[in-house]
Amino acid sequence: xxxxxxxxxxxxxxxxxxxxxxxxxxxxxxxxxxxxxxxxxxxxxxxxxxxxxxxxxxxxxxxxxxxxxxxxxxxxxxxxxxxxxxxxxxxxxxxxxxxxxxxxxxxxxxxxxxxxxxxxxxxxxxxxxxxxxxxxxxxxxxxxxxxxxxxxxxx
Amino acid sequence: xxxxxxxxxxxxxxxxxxxxxxxxxxxxxxxxxxxxxxxxxxxxxxxxxxxxxxxxxxxxxxxxxxxxxxxxxxxxxxxxxxxxxxxxxxxxxxxxxxxxxxxxxxxxxxxxxxxxxxxxxxxxxxxxxxxxxxxxxxxxxxxxxxxxxxxxxxxxxxxxxxxxxxxxxxxxxxxxxxxxxxxxxxxxxxxxxxxxxxxxxxxxxxxxxxxxxxxxxxxxxxxxxxxxxxxxxxxxxxxxxxxxxxxxxxxxxxxxxxxxxxxxxxxxxxxxxxxxxxxxxx
Numbered sequence: 099x100x101x102x103x104x105x106x107x108x109x110x111x112x113x114x115x116x117x118x119x120x121x122x123x124x125x126x127x128x129x130x131x132x133x134x135x136x137x138x139x140x141x142x143x144x145x146x147x148x149x150x151x152x153x154x155x156x157x158x159x160x161x162x163x164x165x166x167x168x169x170x171x172x173x174x175x176x177x178x179x180x181x182x183x184x185x186x187x188x189x190x191x192x193x194x195x196x197x198x199x200x201x202x203x204x205x206x207x208x209x210x211x212x213x214x215x216x217x218x219x220x221x222x223x224x225x226x227x228x229x230x231x232x233x234x235x236x237x238x239x240x241x242x243x244x245x246x247x248x249x250x251x252x253x
Numbered sequence: 254x255x256x257x258x259x260x261x262x263x264x265x266x267x268x269x270x271x272x273x274x275x276x277x278x279x280x281x282x283x284x285x286x287x288x289x290x291x292x293x294x295x296x297x298x299x300x301x302x303x304x305x306x307x308x309x310x311x312x313x314x315x316x317x318x319x320x321x322x323x324x325x326x327x328x329x330x331x332x333x334x335x336x337x338x339x340x341x342x343x344x345x346x347x348x349x350x351x352x353x354x355x356x357x358x359x360x361x362x363x364x365x366x367x368x369x370x371x372x373x374x375x376x377x378x379x380x381x382x383x384x385x386x387x388x389x390x391x392x393x394x395x396x397x398x399x400x401x402x403x404x405x406x407x408x409x410x411x412x413x414x415x416x417x418x419x420x421x422x423x424x425x426x427x428x429x430x431x432x433x434x435x436x437x438x439x440x441x442x443x444x445x446x447x448x449x450x451x452x453x454x455x456x457x458x459x460x461x462x463x464x465x466x467x468x469x470x471x472x473x474x475x476x477x478x479x480x481x482x483x484x485x486x487x488x489x490x491x492x493x494x495x496x497x498x499x500x501x502x503x504x505x506x507x508x509x510x511x512x513x514x515x516x517x518x519x520x521x522x523x524x525x526x527x528x529x530x531x532x533x534x535x
Contacts, residue, residue, distance in 0.1 A: 099260050099261070101261050117258070118258075118259055118260060118261035119258055119293075121255070121290075124255075140254045140294065141294075142287065142291060142354075142357075142358065143442055143444070145355070145357060154331075155356055155357045155360060156360050157357045157358070157361075160286065160290050160291060160361070161286060161361065162261070162286065162290070164261050164263075165283075165286065165305065208356065208357065211356065212356070229355040229356070230355025230444075231355075
């Protein structure tokens with residue numbers, strides 16, 4: 099069987115027929131070509147697949163595309179506005195918040211959610227907010243700096 | 254990793270979900286999917302039909318009810334952790350929900366899905382047993398409730414019948430003079446509790462009148478510890494340590510990360526710390 103879904107992805111309406119077992123991350127990457135959400139651990143631990151669903155950070159490897167029917171989804175591809183990087187993207191650039199970059203889209207979307215909830219977080223709150231995102235290049239210090247940089251510019 | 258193929262049905266009401274359960278043998282209910290989807294991806298679960306109940310607003314939300322607090326089965330961990338009602342009436346439940354996984358997991362995972370899955374490393378079960386919560390179930394033949402202590406039956410096994418849906422959890426409001434705490438020794442990768450200790454202490458007129466300790470992670474189901482020695486006692490650190498050292502289970506869980514003996518040891522240490530924290534809040 100297939101399931102009809104209609105959703106909004108980065109502000110654009112999308113309509114599709116998906117297999118029930120189609121995971122949202124595969125739908126985004128393979129059907130829509132939005133490869134920013136990465137597939138890391140596949141067990142909802144690493145956070146590389148983090149996106150926003152109706153404004154909340156979620157792990158798209160642990161959600162069916164069918165569950166996203168009717169939702170508004172934001173991926174890393176949807177953050178820049180009119181060719182201008184989002185302050186978080188700018189912050190990761192300026193503060194060297196990435197090395198290999200694999201975790202970065204998930205880090206930025208988790209940080210985006212965090213700053214929506216808490217516009218001026220402490221270092222500890224940033225680390226707690228990013229607990230569900232793992233970086234294996236040991237870049238956490240600069241990631242925290244990048245989020246603080248963005249928080250200052252967004253306030 | 255893909256789940257095995259399955260048919261997907263979305264229920265628009267509890268009654269419709271109950272009907273779908275009757276119609277499809279071995280169907281599984283899905284709330285947020287944060288226990289079921291990982292199981293399906295690992296092919297530990299291969300239900301032929303998944304009934305998505307995630308949109309049933311009637312099962313969402315936190316309200317005051319009957320002198321306690323009612324938490325709908327589809328309430329997310331994030332909403333429980335941020336609830337003003339729970340902060341006032343039952344802060345230990347909000348505290349435990351805030352320890353679950355990470356922000357993304359808390360945004361999707363629900364209390365109903367969590368306890369129906371009954372992972373021994375889950376944070377909510379020991380707290381619900383400690384609080385004397387009741388779990389409410391509905392079937393085509395009616396509704397019933399079961400005490401949390403009886404709800405968890407074995408590893409990943411609960412009292413939910415094949416034709417039943419978990420609708421809500423009722424938690425009694427805390428008594429005057431009661432303090433409670435949940436402390437967790439967390440697996441650094443999974444976020445599950447290796448050991449989680451939920452404790453409560455009630456102090457009235459300077460005397461301890463009630464105390465409880467329930468530890469998760471050491472046994473297949475939450476393990477209650479007899480801490481009645483604290484009633485009437487001075488609640489010194491020594492008295493608390495002695496009470497917590499009563500943690501015992503015949504067949505402790507062990508895995509590659511933590512042996513059974515180690516879990517029991519850590520359970521005693523965290524039990525002591527949780528009781529001390531509960532005392533300090535009483």
